[in-house]
Amino acid sequence: MFCSYSIMSALAALAVIFILAVVIRRTARPGRYWVHSLLKDGKEKGLFWALYDDLRKHPEKFFSYTGMSIDSFDELLEEFYNDLKCEDDIFRQAVTPCERLLLTLRFLASWHSYSSLHLEYRLRKSTVKVVVLSTCTLLWSKLQPKFxxxxxxxxxxxxxxxxxxxxxxxxxxxxxxxxxxxxxxxxxxxxxxxxxxxxxxxxxxxxxxxxxxxxxxxxxxxxxxxxxxxxxxxxxxxxxxxxxxxxxxxxxxxxxxxxxxxxxxxxxxxxxxxxxxxxxxxxxxxxxxxxxxxxxxxxxxxxxxxxxxxxxxxxxxxxxxxxxxxxxxxxxxxxxxxxxxxxxxxxxxxxxxxxxxxxxxx
Structure with missing residues (x-):
């Protein structure tokens, strides 16, 4: 009786050790994180926050970057500001309407892919995709009846x-x-x-x-x-x-x-x-x-x-x-x-x- 109890205790201890090893291995696995370290400083080092204000000081550069003039961009942003605005949640801040529009125009006016833009703007790749497609859908639905x-x-x-x-x-x-x-x-x-x-x-x-x-x-x-x-x-x-x-x-x-x-x-x-x-x-x-x-x-x-x-x-x-x-x-x-x-x-x-x-x- 005592021998069988000792065996069961040993097996239970081994099971606990195995579970702990699996947990430690999974938590230590590289690449598993909530937010990549490159994206944590998006509000400070992202291309939008670092470039936008300076870009507006040079109209010809702004036109080359977005495909339209500053006045046209501002008019478009003002018209669709409420449609582009998203609420912050408890996990992260939402992308601002200005950044959503600028990111979409840059995608259209360049050869850049989602992968390159997500590094430049310090946003998740999935976020870049959602921003571009949702903004394109909005632009078509709102502008097509007028233009x-x-x-x-x-x-x-x-x-x-x-x-x-x-x-x-x-x-x-x-x-x-x-x-x-x-x-x-x-x-x-x-x-x-x-x-x-x-x-x-x-x-x-x-x-x-x-x-x-x-x-x-x-x-x-x-x-x-x-x-x-x-x-x-x-x-x-x-x-x-x-x-x-x-x-x-x-x-x-x-x-x-x-x-x-x-x-x-x-x-x-x-x-x-x-x-x-x-x-x-x-x-x-x-x-x-x-x-x-x-x-x-x-x-x-x-x-x-x-x-x-x-x-x-x-x-x-x-x-x-x-x-x-x-x-x-x-x-x-x-x-x-x-x-x-x-x-x-x-x-x-x-x-x-x-x-x-x-x-x-x-």
Whole structure:
């Protein structure tokens, strides 16, 4: 009896020692902490707190860093301050609205990933992701009705008039085109996002006016679909065919009496229809057909220039997005509506070398 009791006591002691060893090993394991030591001094050493006040003293540097002027930034912050504000909790202080907006604009205006930004701003990587995506969602939902709403007939007529004055193409409601936006290969996606350029991408469909502003954007997540068939996957085609775009009634071209429908102009990838115009195929063209192609090319160059301006300002379009396709849709839409916001607030420089304004009508 005494022997069995001693054995049980020894086993119990060994069990206690084993449990203590496991606890000590786990607590001593490197890398297990509540807040990384690099992030503890975020309020003192983070990029926002160290740079923001000095950055505002240099407007040209501020514009390069955020993609917009100080006045545009302040107006945006004032309008969405309450929506960006979060309450502190018992564990940590919330990211301020100003820092949330600056961080998001820096993400859009640079090639930086969540990993690099979380070290610069001394924030958790997960926090950076939440801040960027929530702010992008807010910007799209609030700015889209003001700066990218589908035009009514009066607005469509203004767009057509501007195309005629600048590009000498009559009854034009916008230039339509697609842009492949590179992304890192999504997990288990196979060849769904793999395009003909041997890259993984999503396809951005846009309609642009003669001021290089986007009238409509839509995103096809599957960048592997070819250009000649991807148009049918967009909501725009359904809106156009159902007559829900509020297009103006046909109107005669200048110097003529026969009414002609208003059209969107694109390249050969878009199927010719009542409201879609494309150039003549290159080949044995007569002088009138070549003249028509020159006019159409001048007008369609507006969308090419808009893509160039978009990628130059929001440099995320110059490299592959290191985010999921779902997050990429949110980020791309925010960048497009911010493009319109900046063009509206800060004007359009018609002296840009990429504008066809200087080309005279033939």
């Amino acid at each position: 990218m709403e589908i035009p009514d007939q009066t607005k469509w007529m203004q767009v057509a008039d501007l195309f005629w004055r600048r590009c000498h193409f009559p009854n034009c409601l916008g230039a339509i085109d697609r842009k492949h936006v590179g992304i890192v290969c999504p997990t288990f996606s196979g060849s769904n996002f793999f395009n003909d350029n041997q890259l993984f991408s999503m396809v951005l469909l846009t309609i642009v006016d003669a001021d290089y502003k986007f009238l409509y954007v839509d995103i096809e997540p599957n960048g592997g679909s070819c250009d000649c068939t991807s148009y049918s996957n967009y909501k725009f085609e359904r809106l156009l065919e159902s007559g829900r775009l509020n297009l103006p009634e046909p109107k005669p071209w200048p110097g003529t009496t026969q009414p002609h429908p208003f059209v969107f102009i694109g390249d050969g990838a878009f199927e010719l229809s009542t409201h879609i115009m494309q150039p003549y195929d290159h080949g044995s063209l007569n002088s009138k057909q070549r003249h028509f192609n020159r006019r159409l090319t001048k007008a369609r160059s507006m969308v090419e220039c808009a893509f160039g301006i978009l990628a130059a300002k929001w440099r995320i379009f110059q490299s592959s997005l290191q985010i999921t396709p779902e997050d990429a849709v949110c980020v791309i839409k925010a960048a497009c509506v911010l493009h319109n916001y900046v063009r509206e607030k800060e004007g359009v420089d018609l002296k840009d070398s990429d504008t066809p304004e200087h080309l005279s009508a033939q």
